[in-house]
Amino acid sequence: MAKLNINGRVRDVQVEADTPLLWVIREQIGLTGTKYGCGVAQCGACSVHINDQVVRTCVLPVGSVKATDRIVTIEGLSATGSHxxxxxxxxxxxxxxxxxxxxxxxxxxxxxxxxxxxxxxxxxxxxxxxxxxxxxxxxxxxxxxxxxxxxx
Amino acid sequence: MKDIKLSRRRFIVGTAAAGGGLAVGIRMPLGLRAAEAQGTAAAAEVNAWVVVKPDDTCVIRIARSEMGQGTRTGLAQLVAEELECDWKKVATESITPGQNLARERVWGEMATGGSRGIRTSHDYVRRGGAAARMMLLQAAADEWKVPVAEVSVADGVITHAGTGRRTTYGKVAAAAAKLTPPDLKSIKLRDPKEWKIAGKPMKRLDTADKLDGSKVFAIDVKLPGMLHAAIKACPVFGGKLVSYDEAKISGRPGVRRVVKVNDSTIAVVADTWWRARSALEALPIVWDEGPGASQSSATIGKHLEEGLAAKDVYAFRNEGDAIAAIQGAAKKVEAVYGTPFLAHATMEPMNCTVKLSAERAECWVATQNSEASLAALSEQSGVPLAKCEVYRHDLGGGFGRRGGNQDYVRQAVNIAKHFPDVPVKMIWSREEDMGHDFYRPISQCKLAAGLDDKGALVGLHVRISGQSINAFVNPALVTNGQDARQLQGYTDKPGDAQLGYTVPSLLIEYVMRNTHVPVGPWRGVNTNQNAVYMECFIEEVARAAGADSLEFRRALMSKHPKHLAVLNAAAAKGDWGKPLPAGVHRGIAQFMGYGSYSAAIAEVSVSGEGKVKVHRMVLALDCGHAVNPDQIAAQVEGSVAYGLSAALYGECTVQNGRMTELNFDRYQLLRLAEMPKVETVIVPSHDFWGGVGEPTISVVTPAVLNAIFAATGKPVRTLPLKNVTLV
CATH class of the missing domain: 1.10.150.120 ([2Fe-2S]-binding domain)
Structure with missing residues (x-):
């Protein structure tokens, strides 16, 4: 069980704590704009913002993300693609x-x-x-x- | 404009064979049928290529696969050019292979490889656009009861000159759709020199959803009740699955079961991919690695080396007596080159979603050959072709990996068989993707040249020893090791991949030396290695002759004016012969592939520690008709990155029968900081149709290696550069 703030919405997810945030975003939250490329933080396809810093999520266990951390994915970068x-x-x-x-x-x-x-x-x-x-x-x-x- | 004839005719559009054993008719009636594709409700299908909506949106049907190369936009430009619609109101729609089959292949070939997307379909897609225009104009003329010759169109607005009446495509499309189409062969297409939409640097039509995460790649497919599969094949090519201990992973969250996929492959199916993948990693598996396990890069290297001196030789070109000419020459030059196996490394790993039911098989997949995907789905599932459908997604990279060999479709079908009526999405890990590719074939090349006392080339002998793609993919194509495909770029015939040099005595040979490693086409296929061999060796010969690299080549190219024009264009834009900053050196190369002519100038420095920096590259390309100059430039820029990744870092090495580079930590790819400034010169030519996606890669590496030669005074004969001590 984890509480995540993604694109301004707080979500509860049922998932093992060692699951990489990437797969939680893709599979539990259902936001697929964040991509799997390598799984070893080499390619950056899985990049999101956490508290305005870019983070490669394929190696970041969801258990290490705090409920207060502000996660922004590509879907949340701007409301209308106008960034x-x-x-x-x-x-x-x-x-x-x-x-x-x-x-x-x-x-x-x-x-x-x-x-x-x-x-x-x-x-x-x-x-x-x-x-x-x-x-x-x-x-x-x-x-x-x-x-x-x-x-x- | 003539009135449309009311006779219905059939026409034939070539005999392109579909991959994967799918044999279907090629007769293509351009009939009038109701719009049946999704998303075109209330729209009128004027013909197979053009659907017009009441709001004047022209939906152009696209049969080829989009994998970044811009074919969707380019093909739409060609149709729109003849349709004379408003480009701002153009949308595209991907037809499916099931629809193509059901309509007797009205959309022609769907396979997308060999840089053929535009160059082999430009004629019939333009005729489709023109026929639709003629029908739309006829419908307006009928409504106004005036001769069609009196109506004209601009940007989808139809006007009658005499009365000033106006209407739009959207308003007459339903009536147009009921007309009998014109005879396609008699349509006069617009002279490319007068193009208004084609030939222009139009913005891509498929960018918006790549910027906000909304584009659905095959890996992103979500279906109700879907399960997820992670997969592992025996790491040694040719090895077999012996046993596994499912009990060790039972009780893990979300895991449904272990599936034996085929003799060499196992999968874990779970409610999410991450759970499947974690369980697969924890699953004890016993493999029989088979005889391949004794193979390594060293044994493979010896195997190829033996071929360089072997007797079982295929003489591909034998003009004059090259051996004697070289032996009798005033000066001899000899060298042995080698290039490694390479993985495609598409950013989107292989994946496929399959749903099987008693009566129907469906598949969601990124594929360069969706008809081969359909054939694989049918063959593997046992469901008749007519009851199969492939929903093709734009690819997160293709580069030849997702072509005729539909291994991932077959695997996904085998997994889905265990879950009737449930969609199962199989995703390969990056490690699986890198460890079970169809690699660019490995080869070595021995070259010898003779110069006369004036420094002119009198004889050239090229012998390639290496693996054959055809022998792996379709052995029936190769008899006695005679595989001309491995000599791509060296042919004497004009057309696709002609050698740009005339040598008095020339011997080009191939010695087939296959390995246990699966091989396949890799963007640019054999032009890449063959251009390195030819162009780096010509550089060695030019230097031995004491000649300027450009002048030496020019002297051999008088009978190849198109090759020469492109080389000259690169040299002019690339400032050949002009001063450079201290420490920066130039290299040059030219080659032909995919019906197009390429040349490159590289500006390179080599640091005191032997570190290579590529500062600038100028590439010239003559692809004949240039359908979208900005997208051609994008392909050229991309080809530099693809070529430099291979030149600097690319190698897949074999240890104990398996690949050792399984992720991007060991298989390095070029990153932004290493990207040189790229300038593209499109050499104007309006007398042929050449490819764009692949041809320019071939000249990138030799131009860089020749610049390094200029910098260090030593030729580089093996790749990648990371393994070469330069200073």
């Missing part, structure tokens, strides 16, 4: 297959919260999620765009 990162991603047609992009967007939005005007070096350090389609060039440009360097 500056989402708008920049759309403007530059960043996604190819799209599977990793929830995680990319969560990583980028957490970066911008922390550093509203990131340098290329900041982007290099923060955006370590794997994209097998290779959308990295557009991700970099879109992060800059979302930071207001260019009009979206």
């Amino acid at each position: 500056p990162v989402q708008k920049a991603w759309a403007a530059l047609d960043v996604p190819q297959c799209g599977y990793c992009q929830s995680g990319q967007i969560m990583a980028a939005s957490a970066l911008l919260k922390r550093k509203p005007k990131p340098t290329d070096h900041d982007i290099d350090d923060a955006m370590t999620n794997i994209c097998r389609c290779g959308t990295y060039q557009r991700i970099r440009e879109a992060v800059h765009m979302a930071a207001g360097r260019k009009q979206a």
Whole structure:
């Protein structure tokens, strides 16, 4: 049994305490925008925000998440897909297959919260999620765009 | 415009064979049928490709699989171009293989591989769009009782010139749907030079739901009462399941049962995937690893090495006497290259959901070949094809892994057989995905060249020893080891993958050396390895001749003007011959595959510690008609990432018969910080249709390796670079 605050809603879930938060989000809560990619915190497809920090949830036991922790998934990033990162991603047609992009967007939005005007070096350090389609060039440009360097 | 003839004709659209043993007719009546696909209620199906809703939305049917490459948008552009609808009101709909079968394959081939999505369907999808336009105009003309020649259309608004009357596609679609379609063959398609929608950098139609988590990939499917399966195959290829101790996991929460999937595979089924996966990890399993367990990368390497000197050789090209020419040459160059097995590593691991009942088999899956998925579903379940359906989801990566070999569908069917009327979703762990791929085949290549006293190439001998994809996938295709597919990119014939050089004496040979490791097509397939062998060795030969890398190639390419034009375009945009910052070096490469011509310039530095940094890459591509230049650029950018992942890190090594790289900690992939600046040059060409998704990968690695050669003075002959000491 765990109490989770996800996208502003408090939910009770019946689940073993060692279950990774990723699978609780996907299977118990039913929000599938957060993806399974590797299970070893390498690829970042499972990234969400916990108290505004980006966290890879595939290795985070749900038992270690407090009821007061504010979890935000891709579904809760904005009500209408209008977060500056989402708008920049759309403007530059960043996604190819799209599977990793929830995680990319969560990583980028957490970066911008922390550093509203990131340098290329900041982007290099923060955006370590794997994209097998290779959308990295557009991700970099879109992060800059979302930071207001260019009009979206 | 001529009035539409009232005769119904049938036409034939080629003889593409469906994969997986599915044999269906190819006659395609473009009949008039009620809209039957989901989501088109109250909409009128003008023909198989075009459904128009009362609000003027044009729903364009898409038969090929979308896996990120943009085919959904590109195909819609081609239909919309001829339809002359309002691009802002275009929507798309994926037809299913069951629908295609039920309608005598009216949508043609659905398989999506070999960069063929657009280049083998552009003609009939455009004719479909044009036929729909003609019918819509005819319906308006009929309503107004005027000759159709007097009505015109722009952006889906139909106008009668004489009276100024206007209507829209949405208003006349129901009447248009009742008309007999025109003769498709006699339709004159628009000259691509006059395209208004195709040929333009339109935004993708499928981006929005990738930004807010709402896109449903196959792995996200939710069905009432669904169970979940985690799966494990014998880690050694060819090994068998001996026994397991189900009692050890009984009583674990949510676990339903253990299922023997096939001779080598076991699954645990539970109420959630995580519970299934945890129980599977705790399940004691005994394997008979079989003879494959004695194999390793070292034994496989020796096997290939033996082939380099073997007698059972397939001479693919033998022009002049290359051996004598090289022996008699003023200068000789020799080298042996090698490339490893590689995994596809799609971001979405293999998965499949199946529901079986007495009369029906259904499957939800990400597939590059949904007709092969349908065939596998039917064969494995025993349910007749007509009572099977595959709901295809856009893929979270394909790269060749999700093509004809529908192993995951067959497994999911075998699991679902134990749970009649209950949908079961099987998901592979990343470790399973990496450990049971159909890997890019391993090969070695021995090359020799002769130069005359003026530094001209007089003879070239290329011998590849390696595994054959065809021998694994379809052995009937290979007789006596003669597998031309393994020599992709070296053919003398124009068309798909022609070698861009003319050499006075040329000998190209293949020695088939198969292993126990399953192999298959991997984005770019054999062009990738073969481009490394050819283009890195040509670089060695150019340097031995004391020639400039670009000029040496140009001298061999006078009979290959398209190859040459692309090489020149890359060289111009890539500033070949111009100064570089200190420590930065350039490399160049060109190659052909999938009907398209590619060339690359790489700017690379090698640090004092031997660390490689790729700063900039310029890629030129001639794919003929360029349906969406921005998406072509996206594919080129992606191909650089795919190619660099392989060049820098990619290898699947075998120990005790199994793969050792089972996750991204050991199978590293390129990340954003390592992505060079990529510039794409689309070389204008309007006389053919080439592929886009695959061809440019092949030139990425050789351009980088040749830049490293320029930096260090030493050729790199084995991959990946992480294993090579550069300084």
